[in-house]
Amino acid sequence: xxxxxxxxxxxxxxxxxxxxxxxxxxxxxxxxxxxxxxxxxxxxxxxxxxxxxxxxxxxxxxxxxxxxxxxxxxxxxxxxxxxxxxxxxxxxxxxxxxxxxxxxxxxxxxxxxxxxxxxxxxxxxxxxxxxxxxxxxxxxxxxxxxxxxxxxxxxxxxxxxxxxxxxxxxxxxxxxxxxxxxxxxxxxxxxxxxxxxxxxxxxxxxxxxxxxxxxxxxxxxxxxxxxxxxxxxxxxxxxxxxxxxxxxxxxxxxxxxx
Numbered sequence: 218x219x220x221x222x223x224x225x226x227x228x229x230x231x232x233x234x235x236x237x238x239x240x241x242x243x244x245x246x247x248x249x250x251x252x253x254x255x256x257x258x259x260x261x262x263x264x265x266x267x268x269x270x271x272x273x274x275x276x277x278x279x280x281x282x283x284x285x286x287x288x289x290x291x292x293x294x295x296x297x298x299x300x301x302x303x304x305x306x307x308x309x310x311x312x313x314x315x316x317x318x319x320x321x322x323x324x325x326x327x328x329x330x331x332x333x334x335x336x337x338x339x340x341x342x343x344x345x346x347x348x349x350x351x352x353x354x355x356x357x358x359x360x361x362x363x364x365x366x367x368x369x370x371x372x373x374x375x376x377x378x379x380x381x382x383x384x385x386x387x388x389x390x391x392x393x394x395x396x397x398x399x400x401x402x403x404x405x406x407x408x409x410x411x412x413x414x415x416x417x418x419x420x421x422x423x424x425x426x427x428x429x430x431x432x433x434x435x436x437x438x439x440x441x442x443x444x445x446x447x448x449x450x451x452x453x454x455x456x457x458x459x460x461x462x463x464x465x466x467x468x469x470x471x472x473x474x475x
Contacts, residue, residue, distance in 0.1 A: 254471055255471065256321070256469040256470065256471045257469060257470045257471070257472070258467070258468075258469050259311050259313075259454070259468050259469060259470050260292050260465060260467065260468040260469075262287070262290040262466075263287060263290075264287050265280070265285060265287060265292075265309070267311060267312045267313075268285070268309050268310065268311055268312070269309070269310045269312070269351055270284070270285055270307060270308070270309050270310075271307065271308050271309075271310065271351055271354055271358075272284070272305045272306070272307040272458070273304055273305050273306045273307075273357055273358065273359050274304070274305055274356060274357055275305070275356070276356065277351055277352065277354060281305060281307065282296075282298040282299050283295070283298050284296065284298070284299075284307055284458050285307070285309050285458065290466060291464050291465070291466050292456075292464065292465040292466075292468070293462070293463070293464045293465075294307075294342065294456075294457070294458045294461070294462055294463040294464075295462060296328075296331040296460065296462055299331050300332070301331070301332045301333040302331045302332065302333035302334045302460050303333065304359070306359045306360065306457070306458070306459060307457065307458030307459075308345060308348075308351075308360070308361060308455040308456070308457055308458070309455055309456050309457075309458070310348065310351040310453050310454070310455040311453060311454045311455065313453075314350075314451050314452050314453050315421070315451060315452075315454065315470065315472070316421070316423055316450055316451035316475065317421065317422050317423060317472065317473040317474065317475045318421050318470050318471060318472050318473055319418060319419065319420050319421070319470070319471040319473065320344060320346070320418065320419050320421070320454065320468070320469070320470055320471075321416065321417070321418045321467070321468075321469050321470075321471075322344060322368075322416070322417055322418075322456075322465060322467065322468045322469075323414055323415065323416040323465065323466050323467040323468075324342065324368055324414070324415060324417075324463060324464065324465045324466075325370075325412050325413060325414045325415060325463070325464055326340040326342075326370035326412065326461060326462065326463050326464075327412050327462050327463070327464055328462040329462070330460050330461050330462070331460040331461075331462075333460075334459070334460025334461070335459075335460070338459040338460045338461055339372065339460075339461055340369060340370030340371070340372065340378075340461050340463075341367070341368070341369055341370075341457075341459050341461045342368045342456060342457045342459065342461060342463045343365040343366060343367050343368055343384065343456070343457050343459075344365070344366040344368065344417075344419060344454065344456065345360075345361060345363040345364070345365050345366075345454065345455040345456070345457065346363060346364045346365075346366060346419065346421060346426070346452065346454060347363055347364050347388075347421075347441060347449050347450075347451060347452035347453075348361040348362070348363040348452045348453040348454065348455050349361045349362045349363065349387075349452065349453070350452075350453065351453060351455075360386040360387070361386065361387070361453075361455065362386060362387030362388060362443060362444075362449075363386055363387070363388065363452065363455070364383070364384075364385060364388055364390065364426065364441055364449070365383070365384035365385070365386060366381060366383070366417070366419050366426075366428060367380065367381065367382040367383070367384050367401075368380055368381075368415075368417065368463075369382070369408075370409060370410070370411075370461075371408045371409055371410035371411070372410075373410045373411065377408045378408050379403065379404060379405060379406035379407060379408055380406045380407065380408070380409060380415065380417065380430070381404055381406035381417060381428040381430060381435045381436070382401060382402060382403050382404050382406065383401070383402040383404065383428075383436065383438065384400060384401050384402075385397070385398075385399075385400055385401075385402070386400070387443060387444055388441060388442060388443055388444065388449060389440075389441075389442050389443075389444060390402070390426075390438045390439070390440055390441050390442075391438060391439050391440030392436070392438040396440065397438075404428065404435050404436040405435060405436075406428070406430065406435045406436075407430065414466065415430075416430070416467075417429070417430050418430065420473075422473065422475075423450040423451070423475070424439055424440055424441040424442070424448055424449060424450045425437070425438070425439040425441075426438055426439075426441065454470075456468070
């Protein structure tokens, strides 16, 4: 009888001990949940809080002709209050400079280009990264010194017009093993015609950038620098108003460790 009691006691002790142990798969799931990526929504879907506009020829902070608008959760570049473009390029700057991060944006092009807009600006916007401090912009400055991740829409003319090219206003980059001084570097991104929503992502690690769409890396480059050779490893973020009506429904940031 005593032998049977000892066996039962050992069995129950073992059962209680193992009951508190989680299978390896469950532990892994918990660890993954704890390390879940924390994206920051830098566009709040309600208003332009934390964003500052600048238009060529106008003081910083003036939202010329009410071009940047928020309605129904959409941030739009809206030219309904304009008659004709006369060189007033616009940018909308987020309040915080960043260095190591991922940025993800969902955008689309809508409507017709503003009268007088340059041909290249049709269905054209950009994520301007590592921008100079907007407070240092000259009143008549067209573009900030920055790296532009070009956002393009197809023209429905049967021709390719790849998105995610590299533009370099006031900057240079090292791409394909060479210091590139051309203003526009064409990548092999996809073309999106019509008014469809497109989500793109950029990984920024100081002076190294990577353009991504649908999990596929379109291009990688490094050595980001100002025209005078000064390394450029951080800066402000902006979007553009270049005469092409455009909408954003999400702009978000994931900070990365340096």
